[in-house]
Amino acid sequence: MTTRKSIYFFARGQTEGRADMKNLLGGKGANLAEMTSLGIPVPPGFTITTEVCTAYYANGGRWPEGLDEEVRAAIRRLEEVTGRGFGKTEKPLLLAVRSGARVSMPGMMDTILNLGLNDETVEALAKEANPRFAYDSYRRFVQMYGNVVLGVPSEEYEKLIDEVKARKGVELDTDLTAEDWKELVQRFKQLTEERTGKTFPTDPEEQLFGAITAVFDSWNNPRAIRYRELNKIPGDWGTAVNVQTMVFGNLGPTSGTGVAFTRDPATGANVFYGEYLMNAQGEDVVAGIRTPEPISKLKEVNPKAYEQLEEIRKILEHHYKDMMDIEFTIQDGELYMLQCRSGKRTALAAVTIAVDMVKEGLLDKETAIMRVDPEQIEQLLHPTVDPNQELDVLTKGLPASPGAAVGRIVFTADEAEEWAARGEKVILVRNETSPEDIGGMDAAEGILTARGGMTSHAAVVARGMGKCCVAGAGEIRIDFEKKEMTVKGRTFKEGDWISLNGSTGEVYAGAVKLQQAELSGAFGELMSWADEIRTLKVRTNADTPRDAETARRFGAEGIGLCRTEHMFFGENRILAVREMILADDEEGRRKALAKLLPYQRDDFYAILKTMEGLPVTIRLLDPPLHEFLPHEAAAQEEVAKEMGKSVEEIRAKVESLKEFNPMLGHRGCRLGITYPEIYEMQAQAIFEAAAQLAKEGIEVHPEVMIPLVGTVEELAFLKARVEQVAKDVMAKAGVEIPFSVGTMIEVPRAAVVADEIAKEAEFFSFGTNDLTQMTYGFSRDDAGTFLNDYREKGILRFDPFQTLDQQGVGQLVQLGVERGRKTRPDLKVGICGEHGGDPDSVKFCHRTGLDYVSCSPYRVPVARLAAAQARIEEKGQS
Ligand code: ADP
Ligand code: MG
Numbered sequence: 001m002t003t004r005k006s007i008y009f010f011a012r013g014q015t016e017g018r019a020d021m022k023n024l025l026g027g028k029g030a031n032l033a034e035m036t037s038l039g040i041p042v043p044p045g046f047t048i049t050t051e052v053c054t055a056y057y058a059n060g061g062r063w064p065e066g067l068d069e070e071v072r073a074a075i076r077r078l079e080e081v082t083g084r085g086f087g088k089t090e091k092p093l094l095l096a097v098r099s100g101a102r103v104s105m106p107g108m109m110d111t112i113l114n115l116g117l118n119d120e121t122v123e124a125l126a127k128e129a130n131p132r133f134a135y136d137s138y139r140r141f142v143q144m145y146g147n148v149v150l151g152v153p154s155e156e157y158e159k160l161i162d163e164v165k166a167r168k169g170v171e172l173d174t175d176l177t178a179e180d181w182k183e184l185v186q187r188f189k190q191l192t193e194e195r196t197g198k199t200f201p202t203d204p205e206e207q208l209f210g211a212i213t214a215v216f217d218s219w220n221n222p223r224a225i226r227y228r229e230l231n232k233i234p235g236d237w238g239t240a241v242n243v244q245t246m247v248f249g250n251l252g253p254t255s256g257t258g259v260a261f262t263r264d265p266a267t268g269a270n271v272f273y274g275e276y277l278m279n280a281q282g283e284d285v286v287a288g289i290r291t292p293e294p295i296s297k298l299k300e301v302n303p304k305a306y307e308q309l310e311e312i313r314k315i316l317e318h319h320y321k322d323m324m325d326i327e328f329t330i331q332d333g334e335l336y337m338l339q340c341r342s343g344k345r346t347a348l349a350a351v352t353i354a355v356d357m358v359k360e361g362l363l364d365k366e367t368a369i370m371r372v373d374p375e376q377i378e379q380l381l382h383p384t385v386d387p388n389q390e391l392d393v394l395t396k397g398l399p400a401s402p403g404a405a406v407g408r409i410v411f412t413a414d415e416a417e418e419w420a421a422r423g424e425k426v427i428l429v430r431n432e433t434s435p436e437d438i439g440g441m442d443a444a445e446g447i448l449t450a451r452g453g454m455t456s457h458a459a460v461v462a463r464g465m466g467k468c469c470v471a472g473a474g475e476i477r478i479d480f481e482k483k484e485m486t487v488k489g490r491t492f493k494e495g496d497w498i499s500l501n502g503s504t505g506e507v508y509a510g511a512v513k514l515q516q517a518e519l520s521g522a523f524g525e526l527m528s529w530a531d532e533i534r535t536l537k538v539r540t541n542a543d544t545p546r547d548a549e550t551a552r553r554f555g556a557e558g559i560g561l562c563r564t565e566h567m568f569f570g571e572n573r574i575l576a577v578r579e580m581i582l583a584d585d586e587e588g589r590r591k592a593l594a595k596l597l598p599y600q601r602d603d604f605y606a607i608l609k610t611m612e613g614l615p616v617t618i619r620l621l622d623p624p625l626h627e628f629l630p631h632e633a634a635a636q637e638e639v640a641k642e643m644g645k646s647v648e649e650i651r652a653k654v655e656s657l658k659e660f661n662p663m664l665g666h667r668g669c670r671l672g673i674t675y676p677e678i679y680e681m682q683a684q685a686i687f688e689a690a691a692q693l694a695k696e697g698i699e700v701h702p703e704v705m706i707p708l709v710g711t712v713e714e715l716a717f718l719k720a721r722v723e724q725v726a727k728d729v730m731a732k733a734g735v736e737i738p739f740s741v742g743t744m745i746e747v748p749r750a751a752v753v754a755d756e757i758a759k760e761a762e763f764f765s766f767g768t769n770d771l772t773q774m775t776y777g778f779s780r781d782d783a784g785t786f787l788n789d790y791r792e793k794g795i796l797r798f799d800p801f802q803t804l805d806q807q808g809v810g811q812l813v814q815l816g817v818e819r820g821r822k823t824r825p826d827l828k829v830g831i832c833g834e835h836g837g838d839p840d841s842v843k844f845c846h847r848t849g850l851d852y853v854s855c856s857p858y859r860v861p862v863a864r865l866a867a868a869q870a871r872i873e874e875k876g877q878s
């Protein structure tokens, strides 16, 4: 037996629990106690603690010693408070036995109502109220107890009810008479005994002990275990058990039961929102047997109960300072509260309620900021699937990039561009995407891939574009020849309509209805409060002026990562790029690079101009060169023709560039070391664009970033060349441009020798995608399959490519910051991996003293909010 108290009583004037005791009393028990203390009418009862449940399991599934006596004592106390007797044939006390974990776990256990009824007590109840009500309650009890405690399927009882209804030619439960229910009780018991081989318990105490044990056991039923896995709830928490006096919504037409939210959980509007059903009990409201009425109707039907409910709504909101989800019952015109908890809400509602409550004086700004889940607010920025429609779900993949998309199927990037140019809306369906597909991805409404994970090319690029993407939908089979795909036996051809839900990963047949994202006033207001509080800056990863503009609109304070390789794929450019790769000597390469220079200059000009006044970190060429050459024979022939070379030559070059581990191969600064002329051309383009803008009176702050540095020598070698180019360009143009040269820290060695590297680097940007890949030794592109196994088997609790591994990779970040700043105290430090937009990772970056995070445009508001929360949490600790 635990040494602590195992039972907490709640009744007017005798309440022992409080709302902040959820760990011990469960959410339901803690709030029942709190409401009772607030003077709200709650039927009295008691809560058996979660510790008792844990002790039950420690005791090998037996009640801890002494619990039976304590339960008996609590029942006696309840009898005194209510003036009723448990199992008595005069004024019988009936009970509800309800589970209640720390957090709500729907489907863990069904509640048992009307416990304490048997053939004698039911007669007493019939005399006290009326027979129909008494037998309706009795059959409910036998059905619930038989189902929940004894394991007889509910449908079998329902079948018997349907038989009687058919025989009598009636449709509704409420049409059945006392005699009908009385007959059904006997048949229910018979059924139960047939199915279980035991007599149905008539002793109320035996019923109660059985129900309590069933609640303990329900903690470890397969549904509950599955739910805990999905929601990361520890298995050792245990559940509390609430034993509560019954109140009756099935007493007749002046009784009823209902559920409500104190505000609209979809929009956040400050209106009472809910449903009720008269002459009903328990889950009748949600069971769909009869259609419930909107709460506004109660105002007409039972103004007194409605007024009480309105009053309680106010009391609860003022007390909890939150939007609450409540359950209530009206017994013969009297209102009773049976549950309250913080209400689940959409992102829009969360933001609206938080801001409204500040204006109503219920919350301060900081609390309001803490109330909104940063992960949720990205929903507000994308169009979404309208939930009010029938959806034909084809299959489910990974929710790779949120939002929704509707369009006609195309299977190649080229077709996506062609169709879009004709004004068609298309969904690009691929096995996976590659850098060559960028144009088509951009033209498509959304992207669907059969393979690949959350950090696959399709996923990363789509998030960057703020474009809906469902990745890794493994049930899809694409036949590129026939231009069709099959999903679970259904075939879709090019041009057929489908829809994607990037927030759930669902794929739908046909064109679904979308609802437009609304940047409501409240959202803007909340973000401005976040900006006042946070100290961590938020930049964006953007490669195009359009992305840069989107990000500025969402509040980005600079570009943390501008990748230059995407610019190489544009028309005409890719030719020059290939010419450069195929050149035999430096002279040939310089000739090809000279053709690229004007394109790159224009790109940088546009981006720097869009980001006027803000810093722009430009990363020099990073991917291995083979990515720019075609691998299929047909495409190789085409390139040969274009270049005036032989196919053999092209094939030989592709062959010679092949690497066993391209991600650990000839890429990043290693290319710059082999071919300094490439980086020199890029630097020239950057500084010429900057010089032009400076002359036009536009303030620019280019930051040149050298990727994949592992030794200070690499950086010194390349930095000297970049600085030389800058000097030459500025001298020629006659302008001074404030600029800096720094590096990405993405090779683990760089983090370790950060003090050395900081001698050359004027800033660090942690490239946590590569850093994670190289620290774990997991290939970003291939790890998808076994990472799933790792997740399922509990080896990894999260995907380290999505959430920064603070224990391992994070330590390298911390080390890098410390050592870097030892050499250069004013070293500017940021992060530009996918993690820059993940709330937990953003908070880690704040605590580690980074100056900024950088993330895709649509994550910018997410990061701003997370950064504010990190600051508030920090203040709370000091
Ligand atoms: P859940 O956790 O699934 O919401 P509850 O314990 O809240 O389960 O019980 C479900 C329903 O049973 C309640 O919404 C209410 O209608 C009914 N109920 C629970 N306790 C009582 C009670 N003491 N008196 C009358 N009805 C009750
Ligand atoms: Mg339920």
Ligand code: MG
Residues within 6 Å of the ligand: 327, 339
């Ligand atoms: Mg409930």
